[in-house]
Amino acid sequence: MSAAAKNFTFVCGADDFLVDRLGRERFAALAAESGADDFSRDILSGFAANVGEVESAIARFRDAVQTVPMFGGQRVVWLKDINFLADSPTGRADGTLKLVADLQELLTTLNPAETAVLLTAAPIDRRRSFPKWCEKNADFALVGGDGDSAAEALTGVALGEARTLGVKLTPDAAKLLLAKVGSNTRLLVEEVRKLATSIDEGGTIEESLVAELTPNAAEGDFFETAEAFFTGDLPWTLAALERHFFSGGDARPVISSLQNRNRILLQLRALADAGDVRLGPRGADGLSRAAASYTGKFGAAAADKSAYNIFTQNAWYVGKLAPGGKLPPLRRLIDNQQEFINAFEELVQRPREAEDVLREMIVRCLAPAA
Structure with missing residues (x-):
């Protein structure tokens, strides 16, 4: 249904980036349709940290929609970044609920021929009466689904982009892209755009292209030092460590990335030794079958990716953690973990010598035995 048939436009969703992006498109369309000049356009912030700020935001909105255009014509008003419709302390407050009721009453009195109004809100609690009322009475758009399944919503975003x-995005490529990027919607969209420029129009983004061009950014757990360390290349690892500290990095992300990867490799090594998983061209073959037997050992099934639980990882990505398809010996992985613990304790004692502590640890782990 078009915006002209309703008093106002309401765009909402769980992800503020997606909501804001669609909101900008709708605002531009409304402005173009109305022919409103810069003096007849208002963009107001609906972000509020408490009930008092909710009251101020709605008061500014009321003033804007009730202002008569200086040179006649139609006004366009956008109340953006509304966050007081969420299931939050501010959103649940009695004062906020009363103010939202006042906002609803104001919206019913709008004349769309005089003022085109756009509201964008993220996140929202769709159980409340106001969003339900908007769905029936506004030009309503829900972006990214209800947020019940983050992975499904993000996959939909990637495929839609x-x-x-x-271009097309294969299911395996989409899974690997999420494993590498994580839940950062903005970065996910930018990565799809980057990948699309690497293929012909109408082409397909394959898993191999994602593996080649998309950096590992999820959870801060993939750094060059870790990549180099697990190849066993001592000079490369030391050079990567030097670059990390030269660019202003500190020890925490490095040792965290090493520990996270080592934990996954320990679990993968145990599964491979037991014959439940083998490394193949598509990563860790058999990981989903092994999950049926061993997921219970980790307690409740985890929905979010975690280095503590190999079954929350992407099977293709897990298999690629083993350089050249070869897993380090179990003894080496256990020794690595102990060295990481020792280095962490030493960092507490030598906080100003972090690079030296990590360099010494890497040499102990990778230097050939005398």
């Missing part, structure tokens, strides 16, 4: 760009 690929379609918009005139």
Whole structure:
């Protein structure tokens, strides 16, 4: 249904980036349709940290929609970044609920021929009466689904962006992209755009292209030092460590990335030794079958990716953690973990010598035995 048939436009969703992006598109369309000049356009912030700020935001909105255009014509008003419709202390407050009721009453009195109004909100609690009322009475758009399944919503975002760009994204490529990027929607969209420029129009983004071009950014757990360390290349690892500290990095992300990867490799080594998993061209073959037998050992099934639970990882990515398809010996992985613990304790004692502590640890782990 078009915006002209309703008093106002309401865009909402769980992800503020997606909501804001669609909001900008709708605002530009409304401004173009109305012919409103810069003096007849208002963009107001609906972000509020407490009930008092909710009251101020709605008061500014009321003033804006009730202002008569200086040179006649139609006004366009956008109340953006609304966060007081969420299931939050501010959103649940009695004062906020009363103010939202006042906002609803104000919206019913709008004349769309005089003022085009756009509201964008993220996140929202769709159980409340106001969003339900908006769904029936506004030009309503829900972006990214209800947020019940973050992985499904993000996959939909990636696939939708690929379609918009005139390319295809295979299911395996989408899974690997999420494993590498994590839940950062903005970064996910930018990565799809980057990948699309690497293929012909109408082409397909394959898993291999994602593996080649998309950096590992999820959870801060993939750094060059870790990549080099697990190849066993001592000179490369030391050079990567030097670059990390030269660019202003500190020890915590490095040792965290090493520990996270080592934990996954320990679990993978145990599964491989037991014959439950083998490394193949598509990563860790048999990981999903092994999950049926061993997931219970980790307690409740985890929905989010975790280095403590190999079954929350992407099977293709897990298999690629083993350089050249070869897993380090179990003894080496156990020794690595102990060295990481020792280095962490030493960092507490020598906080100003972090690079030296990590360099010494790496040499102990990778230097050939005398």
